[in-house]
Structures are given as structure tokens and as C-alpha cells.
Amino acid sequence: MKLCSLNPSPFVFLPLSRSRIQKFACLACLGCATVACSLNALAVQAVTTVCPRPLPGSLVEEPADLRSVNGVLETTLSVQNSVRPDGSVRYCYTDDAGHQSPNLRVHPGDLIVLHLNNELTEPNLGVAATTPIHPHIHPMNGHACSSGAMTAISTNLHFHGLTIPPVCHQDEVLTTSVQPGDPPFEYRFTIPQDEPPGLYWYHPHIHGFAKQQLLGGASGALIVEGIERSEPSLGGLPERVFIIRDQDLMDPAAQPAKSEPVIPKFLVDRDGDAANTGTGFGKPAKDLSINFVPVPYPAYPPAIIKLRAGERQLWRVLNASAITYLNLQMLILNAPQPLGLVAIDGVPMHHIDTQSAGADWQTHLGVPPGSRVEFIVTAPSEGQSGLLVTRSVDTGPGGENDPNRMLATIEVPRDAPQPHSSLQPALRPTPSAEKAWLGDVQPVRTRRLYFSEKLDDPNDPTSAVEFYLTVDGQEPKMFEMTSDVPNIVTEQGTVEDWIIENRSRELHDFHIHQLHFLLLEYQGRSLQENFLRDTVNVPYYDGHSLAYPSVRLRMDFRDPKTIGTFLYHCHILEHEDKGMMGTIRVVSPSAKTDQNVARSCENNTAESRCSNLTARQ
Ligand SMILES: [Cu+2]
Structure with a gap:
């Protein structure tokens, strides 16, 4: 037939x-x-x-650009999956024109209307468990955000980095769960006028299944236009979007290449991933891909990036990996090339102070999972070629192996295609921020949180691990989807300092939804950063120092769009899926007052403010 x-x-x-x-x-x-x-x-x-992908060694194609028109970007994304012969599962977002993981390109003030279709089918994932959730009714329209529990075939979307409300149909992931066969779920939100211009991203946030779906490729870029207004030297530059994802090893039984130094026998962690060798070599925990072109272990056949000789471009790089850290470097004749860093986590380095604009030139850029870097590269001269590589990252004795490896060759043929997007000329600077610089605002309090891990059986190092992210003073426990009690309550309008400690033997990667923070101290060392982040590494504990490694962050709850309940967690998704997550509820100052009044009114109902309170309720 x-x-x-x-x-x-x-x-x-x-x-x-x-x-x-x-x-x-x-x-x-x-x-x-x-x-x-x-x-x-x-x-x-x-x-x-379903979810077709390029072969190793392919030319790196750019994701398609979907641009807002007259202030609106409306599109449909269908999330699909397919099981490969080796048992791995691919996931993809496809728009109506068939583009996989398109770039969503918007301006501050634009409206996004996104219709999410769940077309997932039941893969044999060996995960029968579901994560129960409370049905949640949207207060504005009575619409249920959840049509069922969170399972391997449920989906939703998180818009990583954006300061938009954590409510149904915007950026709510605690209860929003869309099942196959549901009508399209509508996301509808406005990009804030003061959202810094840069690289953000979208991905599913189904508790317990985030790692599986991201490893399969469920992620895409969202770009807030206008970065050249914060960094005028970028005006008119061609730009490229590179999404680096990880995936299960295509050839897990392969021996390392003969060119690698001999290292101790591989250790395997509880998930079957190669454990950190501490040498920079050996089998990686996961393969990497760049714009879906896989670069598989052990030979790492590089993907191909073509530029015009000597051309300067802005590269926007997202680490959409589930568990893999990146440490990017561009080599020409084995020499690291200067990379002009202009933005981290969607925020230009000089977003606040454009007078001092100018790239920060580095020879390598660390990019934890979830994080983004935007930087200027200069293409090799005619007749030369370059390499984009990631150097090894020491994830600690308990971490996975992220060795040195190639990602792509950088070629400069005369017929190199022009990138399909270029920045505008930098005609107008970014408006000055209305709010005081976060570093100048006094925190109302300091909290201490810590990452820790616990073996189910302390005498058996191979037993299962529970992952915790605990507010100091509270009992360490895995995140519970069914709990309505937030771990932290704070008031909108305030600023807090959070000290995040790592009491475990592996690197963790702190991320909070809805806001950016200022990194004030790293391992006890004061920093003078004039930019913000939404993701930060917290180094692993060496097992004998008197103090745990820590970072000090200034958390910004001043924006009214942070009102609501949302998540903070480790962005190593197998840690997040296994409990390394907590909730914060940001309440409006009036609600906080109402709570206090309500408490006092329990004993004294004669006060006039008690009747006022009743009237507001
Ligand atoms: Cu972690």
C-alpha cells in the first residue's frame, strides 16, 4: 500500500x-x-x-517572528507531542502557520491574546501520578482556570520574567491546567509600559511535569522590543535569537570521544543522569540543542551559524534547558572572543541609567537554566571561522555533569543570509524610570530562605531525595499544590531583602515569578550591580565551611501588578518538580489594613471603621 x-x-x-x-x-x-x-x-x-526537528549538524534556523499589529499580537499556539522510537517524547508549540516555537515580538503597552490548544496525547512516560489542584474560579468572569488535575498531558503557560498579574488568563500557574479536548484557553494581557525591553520566554508550568515538557522542547521566546533605546550602540544591528534546550541523550551508551582525557568511571545520579565529574569532561547529563538542532554526545557535531565576515550582530540567547547550565564562549583560532553583554534576564544593563550606556565586554557568559543573555558578537574575518561552545560548570558533588562541548561553528560565507530581524535606529531613549532605583530603597524587612535536600533513607545514598526551599523558621517540606497557605505574605508597595542560602551539595538556581530583583551580595561579597535579574545561582555547600554559601537579593514588591499569589522556586526543573518551590502572597496595602481592622473588630464591633469595613466587603 x-x-x-x-x-x-x-x-x-x-x-x-x-x-x-x-x-x-x-x-x-x-x-x-x-x-x-x-x-x-x-x-x-x-x-x-508532529514536532519534527532538524538533524545534527544542520544550519541553525531562526524561529519565525510573530509581531504585534496596531498594538495587538493575537495568535494560536497548539501544544503537541510525539513519542520517538527511543522512547523520548518531543513537545512543541505550533502556530496556525506551522511555525514551531515562534518568537512573540511585542512593544510595551501591547495586548497579547493567545489561544492555547492542548493537543497532547498520552505518552507512555511511566508517570501515573497526577498533581491535584483546587478548582479556581476567576473572580472577574466566573471562568474556571482549571479543568482538572495537573497530569503529564495537562498544560498551561508561564511568561517568564514579565511583571504581569498572577491571575487567571494572565500569568497564573498554581491552578491553571488545560486538558486535551478543552476548548482553546485564552491568555489575554498587556505588556506593561515600563517592562524593560529584552528577551523573555514562555513555557509550561505544570507542577510535577515541567521537566519532562521542557526537555521535550516546550519553550519559546518573547521579545519586548526597544532594547536599542536603552543601549544606543545597538541601533540598526541585525539580531539573532538562539534558544538552547537540553534533551535526553541520543546515544547514552556511547563512550566519550578518544580526544577526551581519561576520567574516573561515570557516576549516575538517582535520575539516571551522569553526575558531575568535576573535570570538565565525560558524559553530559543531557544533550543540548540550539534552535532545535541537536549537538549530541559524544562527538558533539556542531550546528552551523552563518554570518557575514566581520559583521556585528546582537545575539539574544535563552537557556531553556530543564537542568543544564551554560557557560558560553565564542572562539576564533582557539582564542576566546569579546562578547559585549548588554542585557541579562530581559533587562538592559543600563536600563536605569542610559547616560552610562555601553556594553560590558566579557569572554564567557554564565547562563543558568531560565536565564537570558543578550550580547554583541563580531563575526570572524573572511577566511576564518569560529566556534560557539559552552564551558563546563561545576554543579557540585551532588550535581549533574555539564562538561565542555561545542554548540555551533560560525562560518562567514559570502552568501550568508541576512538575519530576518534588525533593530531600529536608536532615535529615542527609554523614558526614565518613575520609581526610585531599587538599590536606593530601604527594605522593610529581611528574610532568610534556604535550599536543602533530604535522603529518604539517610543510610542509603541511592534512595530518593526530597527537595526543599524553606523560609527560615518554617518546617522544611516539599511544595504542596493543595495548600492554600502561602509561605510568605507581604504588602504591595514594599521592598524586602532576601538572603538565600544553599545548604546542599549541589548548585541551585533561584527564580521568582512576577518581578526582577537586585543582586546585592554573592557569597558575602558586596556587589554594585546596576541591573536586575530574575534568576540567580546559589553556589553549593562544601560540607565543612562554617557558613553556608548565600546570595542577598533586594525584592521589589512595589508594582501593583505583583498583587496575588505566585511562586518562587529552583529553576532546575527536576528540583522544582520534586518540591523545591514555595508561594508568596502579595496583598494590597488596603487589604492588609482590612485584615488588621478585621482582627480588631472581632472584639469591638462598635467602632465606625468596622462598619466601613463591612461595607467594603
Ligand atoms: Cu535546584
């Missing part, structure tokens, strides 16, 4: 969602007089064309 061939190569992106594949296939078959087209054949075709 000959099948209708809709897509001869599994690596060509098919511009159709699953439902549209079936419709299109039947139409195509009407013209195939000699072809027998069965529903089974269509099913096979559909399976093989």
Missing part, C-alpha cells in the same frame, strides 16, 4: 496542526487515484510529522 506522502522528510517543518493534518491529508488523497488512504495511514503520518 502506498501512503499519501504529505511530508517526505520528518525534519521538514509541516505547517499544520494535528487536526489540520487530517483535514489536509484527506483533501490531498482525493487526487490520488491509485492510492489507498486509510485512517490508520493518516494516523501514522500524523505521528511522524
Whole structure:
């Protein structure tokens, strides 16, 4: 039986969602007089064309750009999955034109309307567990944000880095859970006028299953335009978006390349991933890909990036890995090249003080999972080539192995294609911030939180581990989806200092939703950073020092859009999925007053303010 061939190569992106594949296939078959087209054949075709990916060694293609029009970006994203012959599962976001993980490009003040279709099918993941959640009714429209529990085939979206409200249909992930077969779920929110211009991203945040879905490729970039207004030297530069993801090893049984030094026998952690060797070499815990071009262990055949000789470009790089740290370097003739860092985590380095603008030139850039770096590169001269590599990261005795490896060769052929996006000329500077610089605001309090891990059986190092992120003074416990009691309550309008300690033997990666913070101290050393972050490493404990490694962060709850309940967690997603997460409730100052009044009114109902309170309720 000959099948209708809709897509001869599994690596060509098919511009159709699953439902549209079936419709299109039947139409195509009407013209195939000699072809027998069965529903089974269509099913096979559909399976093989869901989430297609390029081959190792391919040219790195840019994600498609979806741009706002007249202040609105409206699109549909369908999340799909497919099981590969090796048992791994791919996940992808596809828009109606068939683009995988398109860039969402918006300006401050733009409205995003995003229709999310859940087209996931039940893969045999070996995970039967579901994460129960409380049904949550949106107070404004009575709409349920959850149509069921969080399972391997549920989905939702988190818009990492944006300061938008943590409420249903915007950036709420504690209860929002969309099931296959549900009508499209609508996200509708406005990019704040004061959102710093830079690289943000979207990904699912289904508790217990985030690692699986991100390893499969469920992630994409969101770009707030206008970075050249904060960094005028960028005006007119061509720009590239590179999303580096991790995935299960394509060839886990392979021996390291002969060119590698001999290192001790691989150790494997409880998840079956290669443990940190501390040498910079050996089997990685995960393979990496760049814009979906895999660079698999052990040979790491590099992907190909083409530029014009000597050209300067802005590279926007997102580490969308589930568990892998990056330490990026560009080499020409083995020499590290200067990389002009202009933004971290979506915030230009000189967003607050554009008078002092100018790139911060570095020869390597550390990028923890979830973080972004935007930097100027200069292409090799004619006749030369370069390499984009990631250097090893020491994740600690309890961490995974992130060795040195190649990502891409940088070639400069005369016919190199022009990037499909360039920055505008820097005509107008970014408006000055209305708020005082975070570093100049006195914190109302200091809290201490700490990462820790506990073996189920303290005498068995191979037993399961519980992961905690605990507010000092509270009992360490894994994050509970069913709890309505937040770990932290604070008032909107305030600023706090948080000291985050790491009491475990592996690196962790602190992230909080809804806001950026200022890194004040790293390992007890004061810093004078004039930019903000939303993700930061907390180094591992060496097991014998008198003090635990820590960072001190200034947390900004001044924006009214932070009002609500949201999450902070480790962005190593296997840690987050296994409990390294907590909730914070930011209450409006009037609500806080109301709570205090309500408490006093329990004993004295004659006060006039008690009747006022009743009237407001
Ligand atoms: Cu962690």
C-alpha cells in the first residue's frame, strides 16, 4: 500500500496542526487515484510529522517572528507531542502557520491574546501520578482556570520574567491546567509600559511535569522590543535569537570521544543522569540543542551559524534547558572572543541609567537554566571561522555533569543570509524610570530562605531525595499544590531583602515569578550591580565551611501588578518538580489594613471603621 506522502522528510517543518493534518491529508488523497488512504495511514503520518526537528549538524534556523499589529499580537499556539522510537517524547508549540516555537515580538503597552490548544496525547512516560489542584474560579468572569488535575498531558503557560498579574488568563500557574479536548484557553494581557525591553520566554508550568515538557522542547521566546533605546550602540544591528534546550541523550551508551582525557568511571545520579565529574569532561547529563538542532554526545557535531565576515550582530540567547547550565564562549583560532553583554534576564544593563550606556565586554557568559543573555558578537574575518561552545560548570558533588562541548561553528560565507530581524535606529531613549532605583530603597524587612535536600533513607545514598526551599523558621517540606497557605505574605508597595542560602551539595538556581530583583551580595561579597535579574545561582555547600554559601537579593514588591499569589522556586526543573518551590502572597496595602481592622473588630464591633469595613466587603 502506498501512503499519501504529505511530508517526505520528518525534519521538514509541516505547517499544520494535528487536526489540520487530517483535514489536509484527506483533501490531498482525493487526487490520488491509485492510492489507498486509510485512517490508520493518516494516523501514522500524523505521528511522524508532529514536532519534527532538524538533524545534527544542520544550519541553525531562526524561529519565525510573530509581531504585534496596531498594538495587538493575537495568535494560536497548539501544544503537541510525539513519542520517538527511543522512547523520548518531543513537545512543541505550533502556530496556525506551522511555525514551531515562534518568537512573540511585542512593544510595551501591547495586548497579547493567545489561544492555547492542548493537543497532547498520552505518552507512555511511566508517570501515573497526577498533581491535584483546587478548582479556581476567576473572580472577574466566573471562568474556571482549571479543568482538572495537573497530569503529564495537562498544560498551561508561564511568561517568564514579565511583571504581569498572577491571575487567571494572565500569568497564573498554581491552578491553571488545560486538558486535551478543552476548548482553546485564552491568555489575554498587556505588556506593561515600563517592562524593560529584552528577551523573555514562555513555557509550561505544570507542577510535577515541567521537566519532562521542557526537555521535550516546550519553550519559546518573547521579545519586548526597544532594547536599542536603552543601549544606543545597538541601533540598526541585525539580531539573532538562539534558544538552547537540553534533551535526553541520543546515544547514552556511547563512550566519550578518544580526544577526551581519561576520567574516573561515570557516576549516575538517582535520575539516571551522569553526575558531575568535576573535570570538565565525560558524559553530559543531557544533550543540548540550539534552535532545535541537536549537538549530541559524544562527538558533539556542531550546528552551523552563518554570518557575514566581520559583521556585528546582537545575539539574544535563552537557556531553556530543564537542568543544564551554560557557560558560553565564542572562539576564533582557539582564542576566546569579546562578547559585549548588554542585557541579562530581559533587562538592559543600563536600563536605569542610559547616560552610562555601553556594553560590558566579557569572554564567557554564565547562563543558568531560565536565564537570558543578550550580547554583541563580531563575526570572524573572511577566511576564518569560529566556534560557539559552552564551558563546563561545576554543579557540585551532588550535581549533574555539564562538561565542555561545542554548540555551533560560525562560518562567514559570502552568501550568508541576512538575519530576518534588525533593530531600529536608536532615535529615542527609554523614558526614565518613575520609581526610585531599587538599590536606593530601604527594605522593610529581611528574610532568610534556604535550599536543602533530604535522603529518604539517610543510610542509603541511592534512595530518593526530597527537595526543599524553606523560609527560615518554617518546617522544611516539599511544595504542596493543595495548600492554600502561602509561605510568605507581604504588602504591595514594599521592598524586602532576601538572603538565600544553599545548604546542599549541589548548585541551585533561584527564580521568582512576577518581578526582577537586585543582586546585592554573592557569597558575602558586596556587589554594585546596576541591573536586575530574575534568576540567580546559589553556589553549593562544601560540607565543612562554617557558613553556608548565600546570595542577598533586594525584592521589589512595589508594582501593583505583583498583587496575588505566585511562586518562587529552583529553576532546575527536576528540583522544582520534586518540591523545591514555595508561594508568596502579595496583598494590597488596603487589604492588609482590612485584615488588621478585621482582627480588631472581632472584639469591638462598635467602632465606625468596622462598619466601613463591612461595607467594603
Ligand atoms: Cu535546584
